[in-house]
Amino acid sequence: MEQIKAIKAEEGEIFDIELEEDLLKKNKELAQRNKRLLDKHKILAIDVMGSIGSGKTSLIKNLASQLKENYRIGAIAGDLTTTIDADRIKDEGVEVIQVNTGKECHLDANLIGKALKKFDLKALDILFIENVGNLICPADFPLGSHKRIVVISVTEGPWMVIKHPYIFLEADLVAINKIDLTKAMGVSPQKLTEDIYKINPTVKVVQTNCIKGEGIEEIVEGIRIKEYA
Numbered sequence: 001m002e003q004i005k006a007i008k009a010e011e012g013e014i015f016d017i018e019l020e021e022d023l024l025k026k027n028k029e030l031a032q033r034n035k036r037l038l039d040k041h042k043i044l045a046i047d048v049m050g051s052i053g054s055g056k057t058s059l060i061k062n063l064a065s066q067l068k069e070n071y072r073i074g075a076i077a078g079d080l081t082t083t084i085d086a087d088r089i090k091d092e093g094v095e096v097i098q099v100n101t102g103k104e105c106h107l108d109a110n111l112i113g114k115a116l117k118k119f120d121l122k123a124l125d126i127l128f129i130e131n132v133g134n135l136i137c138p139a140d141f142p143l144g145s146h147k148r149i150v151v152i153s154v155t156e157g158p159w160m161v162i163k164h165p166y167i168f169l170e171a172d173l174v175a176i177n178k179i180d181l182t183k184a185m186g187v188s189p190q191k192l193t194e195d196i197y198k199i200n201p202t203v204k205v206v207q208t209n210c211i212k213g214e215g216i217e218e219i220v221e222g223i224r225i226k227e228y229a
């Protein structure tokens with residue numbers, strides 16, 4: 001009889017897998033705790049994810065500028081080492097807490113829980129969370145937010161959606177940003193939209209130009225910010 005093919009786990013390998021499962025489970029529990037805290041204070045939390053330089057900070061600045069007259073807005077800015085984005089968002093008159101993740105490529109629910117303690121939660125209606133620029137890792141780490149926006153841009157080329165499907169699965173809205181550069185890049189926003197719908201048929205897709213503030217009102221309506229906040 002042909003011998004059954006077998007592989008042998010390397011020393012420590014199984015332990016690592018268990019550790020990762022435990023980590024994801026713990027993150028989920030902490031995310032639920034964050035959500036309960038946010039709900040208690042009637043705060044709408046929006047996790048803004050997307051690749052490096054796609055326009056996450058620019059989008060949050062535009063949304064804050066549009067909403068700040070009627071809502072009390074806060075933001076958590078995730079970044080490896082700098083406060084550049086936090087400073088840019090603060091310019092909109094928004095209270096910002098910086099979270100530096102060091103070498104980590106995503107925020108996690110524990111870090112958000114710590115950041116929430118720094119806010120006066122009674123004084124907030126909407127909380128934007130700018131995740132670390134990455135299309136892979138943030139997908140696995142829910143933070144306890146109510147809505148997830150993924151920001152992509154035409155400058156990332158025509159294949160970036162189909163190459164990174166997981167981040168789009170849990171998204172409520174995808175912003176296709178830098179639409180002003182469509183011609184120069186030779187990338188079709190329609191094709192990107194079709195690729196997104198193939199992965200997640202119920203997600204909203206909005207084309208934006210964050211330099212000119214185009215598409216921002218559509219995002220506010222698309223994820224029904226005014227109904228929730």
Ligand SMILES: Nc1nc2c(ncn2[C@@H]2O[C@H](COP(=O)(O)OP(=O)(O)OP(=O)(O)O)[C@@H](O)[C@H]2O)c(=O)[nH]1
Nearest residue numbers: 051052053054055056057058133177178209210211
């Ligand atoms: N032409 C054009 N440039 C844009 C648009 N949106 C953002 N930018 C520019 O793109 C660059 C990156 O924008 P950010 O908002 O910093 O992008 P980000 O995703 O927050 O970047 P990281 O946090 O570093 O990952 C900046 O120079 C913006 O001015 C847009 O719609 N059109």
Ligand SMILES: [Mg+2]
Nearest residue numbers: 056057085130
């Ligand atoms: Mg940024």
